[in-house]
Amino acid sequence: MDYCTHEPIDVGRLMAAVADGARGGTVAFVGSVRGGPEDGPVTAIDYSGYEEMLTEELGRIIGEARERWPEASVTAQHRLGRVPRGEPSIAVVVAAPHRDEAFAACRQVIEEAKRRLPVWKKELFENGATRWREE
Amino acid sequence: MDYCTHEPIDVGRLMAAVADGARGGTVAFVGSVRGGPEDGPVTAIDYSGYEEMLTEELGRIIGEARERWPEASVTAQHRLGRVPRGEPSIAVVVAAPHRDEAFAACRQVIEEAKRRLPVWKKELFENGATRWREE
Amino acid sequence: MQPSGDQLRSTAGTITVECRFFARYAEILGRDVLPLELPETATVGDAVRELRRTLPASDVLPERPLAAVNRQHTALTGRLTHGDELAFLPPLAGG
Amino acid sequence: MQPSGDQLRSTAGTITVECRFFARYAEILGRDVLPLELPETATVGDAVRELRRTLPASDVLPERPLAAVNRQHTALTGRLTHGDELAFLPPLAGG
Numbered sequence: 467m468d469y470c471t472h473e474p475i476d477v478g479r480l481m482a483a484v485a486d487g488a489r490g491g492t493v494a495f496v497g498s499v500r501g502g503p504e505d506g507p508v509t510a511i512d513y514s515g516y517e518e519m520l521t522e523e524l525g526r527i528i529g530e531a532r533e534r535w536p537e538a539s540v541t542a543q544h545r546l547g548r549v550p551r552g553e554p555s556i557a558v559v560v561a562a563p564h565r566d567e568a569f570a571a572c573r574q575v576i577e578e579a580k581r582r583l584p585v586w587k588k589e590l591f592e593n594g595a596t597r598w599r600e601e
Numbered sequence: 602m603d604y605c606t607h608e609p610i611d612v613g614r615l616m617a618a619v620a621d622g623a624r625g626g627t628v629a630f631v632g633s634v635r636g637g638p639e640d641g642p643v644t645a646i647d648y649s650g651y652e653e654m655l656t657e658e659l660g661r662i663i664g665e666a667r668e669r670w671p672e673a674s675v676t677a678q679h680r681l682g683r684v685p686r687g688e689p690s691i692a693v694v695v696a697a698p699h700r701d702e703a704f705a706a707c708r709q710v711i712e713e714a715k716r717r718l719p720v721w722k723k724e725l726f727e728n729g730a731t732r733w734r735e736e
Numbered sequence: 737m738q739p740s741g742d743q744l745r746s747t748a749g750t751i752t753v754e755c756r757f758f759a760r761y762a763e764i765l766g767r768d769v770l771p772l773e774l775p776e777t778a779t780v781g782d783a784v785r786e787l788r789r790t791l792p793a794s795d796v797l798p799e800r801p802l803a804a805v806n807r808q809h810t811a812l813t814g815r816l817t818h819g820d821e822l823a824f825l826p827p828l829a830g831g
Numbered sequence: 832m833q834p835s836g837d838q839l840r841s842t843a844g845t846i847t848v849e850c851r852f853f854a855r856y857a858e859i860l861g862r863d864v865l866p867l868e869l870p871e872t873a874t875v876g877d878a879v880r881e882l883r884r885t886l887p888a889s890d891v892l893p894e895r896p897l898a899a900v901n902r903q904h905t906a907l908t909g910r911l912t913h914g915d916e917l918a919f920l921p922p923l924a925g926g
Binding site: 477478481485486487488489490491492493494495496497498499500501551552563565568569572573576 | 612613616620621622623624625626627628629630631632633634635636686687698700703704707708711
């Protein structure tokens with residue numbers, strides 16, 4: 467499965483990819499485009515990325531998690547391009563023999579992804595305006 | 602969505618049930634029937650429960666999470682009956698505006714569910730033997 | 737003034753609760769329900785002692801089993817009321 | 832012995848790196864790639880100073896931008912080598 471996609475993220479497929487009879491606990495984190503009251507009327511976000519580095523860096527982040535939790539099966543995917551409000555932009559899925567490891571590895575991967583992935587977002591508003599969002 | 606089901610758990614449907622444009626972070630925990638080397642050749646688990654109490658108690662557990670994280674949307678489902686190896690027996694899904702809350706609420710619900718739900722499992726082995734599994 | 741449930745009591749000064757058994761307990765006891773008459777001051781612990789004294793194969797029930805009254809986890813010191821549903825729960829294994 | 836890349840150097844004692852700009856930086860600079868000639872001892876920080884000195888609209892590039900060399904995050908003190916891909920990254924907003 468590619469770490470970077472321009473299509474909608476299929477979380478069920480990611481979960482199936484890590485599943486296996488020996489790993490009883492699966493934790494998934496899915497980050498979606500938010501457009502609630504505190505965000506203003508955002509209709510979509512255009513995600514752009516430094517794609518070659520995004521793929522390599524997400525691979526390194528996943529590799530670090532696999533090294534720290536050798537029994538865990540870890541995958542993740544970041545979507546680029548226009549993502550409508552409510553749709554996932556990133557998913558991290560970890561299956562492990564026990565839930566402690568699954569929660570810990572999933573958390574580490576999403577934190578590192580937020581901190582390190584070369585991705586930028588431009589918010590699109592109902593009135594047609596756009597804005598770079600730097601968090 | 603019923604907290605207790607005798608059908609396969611549809612994790613995607615649970616995720617859709619909590620999704621909403623204002624909650625950007627969704628965390629799902631899925632517990633599946635494990636049959637790895639340390640578990641012996643388990644082919645399935647027969648889950649039985651005190652169903653009326655299971656439904657009430659899971660409702661209380663979810664209510665406690667909603668009270669502690671008022672912005673979170675929380676759901677969960679426990680499957681009863683025969684669950685083949687690799688299939689989910691429980692799922693907890695939380696959507697929240699921020700991922701800290703989503704991780705924390707999901708973790709609390711699964712820990713309380715493991716501790717409090719009146720559910721029992723009988724393991725079925727390849728050779729036809731069965732065994733109550735008390736953890 | 738007397739509680740309104742009194743008319744249902746099998747004997748003056750006693751209450752009847754419905755015991756429920758699950759999983760391994762039900763399998764070994766060979767039953768999943770049992771009405772039990774107890775003194776009206778009885779606690780969950782009193783019900784356990786009475787069952788362990790009278791039931792065949794009752795040693796499947798430990799001295800301090802998990803119990804629920806009316807579908808809520810309850811300590812052994814919890815007081816029982818006429819008509820209560822008193823469930824005995826083998827070690828939980830949900831999830 | 833001389834490094835084998837020497838033949839590609841535009842001038843003796845200098846190296847050429849390929850600068851890449853993304854998102855807001857690319858938008859404001861009006862370009863996403865730029866070859867940059869630097870002394871062969873140059874660091875990422877030296878490249879930043881050279882760009883801020885010579886590029887139009889270069890104040891979009893802060894004094895201490897995030898940078899990556901050959902697709903890995905790199906400190907401003909990191910040494911550059913001829914042929915490196917040097918990317919300048921606006922504040923990250925992935926996920």
